[in-house]
Amino acid sequence: MPYLLMLYVNEAGWSKLSQTEQEQGVAAYKAYTETLTKAGVLTGFNRLQGSSTATTVRVVNGKSQVLDGPYADSKEQLGGNYIIDVADLDAAISWAARCPTASHGVVEVRPVWTIPA
Known part of the structure; x- marks a missing residue:
């Protein structure tokens, strides 16, 4: 069953890290990604640009409202x-706990709604 692991962090924290700490952080995510890949459970992943680049869109009374920001x-x-494909929620939670984000942010685990072909 596919699960989405959403990684939430305080963006301001990255710039406060030393160069060595940033390199260690990048290495931790690279190792985690490689581990997911070797286990055959990784189906996709993305790193997002900062929330200051976000655009929010909603339609109210048939008109689009576009706002800067998250x-x-x-x-x-x-x-x-x-995005991982694992047997059940317990397995997804286990993988989420191993994610580097879990030690300095939050990993939200959510099942992906699979649409039948």
């Missing part, structure tokens, strides 16, 4: 995602 103003921002 949908929600919060302490943590959506920074990326992984």
